[in-house]
Amino acid sequence: MSLVHKPVTAAELERWGAQIADEYLQPALTHRSWAYENEGEHAERLEFLGDSILGAVVAASIFAESPEATEGDMSKIKAAAVSERSLAEVARGLNLGQYVRLGRGEEMSGGRDKDSILADTVEALIGATYLTLGIDKTRDVVLRHLAPKIEEARGLGPALDWRTAFEEKARKSGITGNLHYEVEGEGPDHARRYTAHVYVDDRHWGTGEATSQKQAKLQACKDAYFALDERA
Numbered sequence: 001m002s003l004v005h006k007p008v009t010a011a012e013l014e015r016w017g018a019q020i021a022d023e024y025l026q027p028a029l030t031h032r033s034w035a036y037e038n039e040g041e042h043a044e045r046l047e048f049l050g051d052s053i054l055g056a057v058v059a060a061s062i063f064a065e066s067p068e069a070t071e072g073d074m075s076k077i078k079a080a081a082v083s084e085r086s087l088a089e090v091a092r093g094l095n096l097g098q099y100v101r102l103g104r105g106e107e108m109s110g111g112r113d114k115d116s117i118l119a120d121t122v123e124a125l126i127g128a129t130y131l132t133l134g135i136d137k138t139r140d141v142v143l144r145h146l147a148p149k150i151e152e153a154r155g156l157g158p159a160l161d162w163r164t165a166f167e168e169k170a171r172k173s174g175i176t177g178n179l180h181y182e183v184e185g186e187g188p189d190h191a192r193r194y195t196a197h198v199y200v201d202d203r204h205w206g207t208g209e210a211t212s213q214k215q216a217k218l219q220a221c222k223d224a225y226f227a228l229d230e231r232a
Contacts, residue, residue, distance in 0.1 A: 008099050015094055016125065017141040024128035029096075031117060033103025043124035050127030053135070057142040058082055061150060079164045080153035081146055084119040084171050085179070090145045091118035096125075116176035162221035169228050170200060177201035181220065183213050196220040 008029065013019050020028070027041040035042035058081055062074050069077070080086065091097065097112035100121055111117050122145075130138040167179060177200040184195045196216035198206045205227055208219025 006098050012094075012099070016129075017144045018129045018133055018137055020125070020128045021132040024131050025125075028124035028128040029099050029121065030101045031103065031106060031111065031120075033106040033111070034101040037103045043120060046124035046127035046131075047120050048127070049130065050123035050125065053130055053138060054082055054123060054126050054142055054146070057139050058146055058150060061143060061147070065150075066154070076161055076164070077150065077153045079168055081149040083164050083167050084115050084176075085167060086146075086149045086153075087119035087122040088115040090149070091122050094145075096121050114176070115178055116171070162218050162225060166198070166205070166221045166225040166228070169225060170205075173228055175200055175203075175228075177203075181217050183216060185213075198224050 008025065013025075024046065028043050028046050030040060030042045032042040032044060034040070055078070058078055059074070062069070062077050062081075066074060066077070092113075097118055100112060100117065102111045102117075106114075106117070126138060126142060129141050163179075170176075180199055182197045182199070185192050186195070187193050193209060193211055194213050194216040196208050196210075196213065196219070197204055198208075198217065198220040206220045206222070206224030208216045208221070208223055210216040210219055
C-alpha cells in the first residue's frame, strides 16, 4: 500500500465542506498508480465527473457575477479559475496531498506535491460530493473553494492568458509537472532587456523576450503554447 498516506478524518471533511460517503471517498483519494499495484478502484472516473461539474458551476457563477463580460472574457476568467495550478493551490490549502494513496513510484518521485495529482484529487472529490449529496451541496462546496480564485482571475486581466492557455493545452496533451521559469537580464538599467525560458519540470518549452520580466514570461508561454503542436 501507499507509504505515508493518512486516513481522512471528519474534521478534514468539514474543511472540505461536505461529508462524503466512504464508497466514493476512498476511490477519490486513490491515484491510479496505487490501484495498479493493489488492484483497487482509482479516481479517474470521479475526476471526469468532477471536472464537468466544476466547469458548469464556475461558468454559471461567472455569468451571474459578470453581466458586462464578453464570452471571451468569461472564458479567460474560467480557464484561470479552474486551471491545474489553481486547483492545486486549493488542494495544498487543504493539505490533500497527505491523504492520497499513491503507488511507490509516484510516492518516491514527490507525487504528493505534483500540481497534476493535486488538481485531479480536487476534481475527484467534487465528483464524489455530487454522488453523495447532489448538485446543490456540491455547488456550495465548489464555490466555497473556487470563489476566491474566480475573483483573483477577474483581476488578472490579459496578463495570465498565455500562461493559462499553455497550462491547459499541455494538460490536455498529457504533459504534466510543475511550470517554472528561468529569466536572464541584459543591458543597462534604463534599457534592460529580459529573456525568459519556460519549463515543465526539466523540459524546456518556450522562450520570450521583453523589457520586463513579467512580459518576457508571458511571451515565453506564448511560444510554448504553439510549440506544443510541434513537440507534444
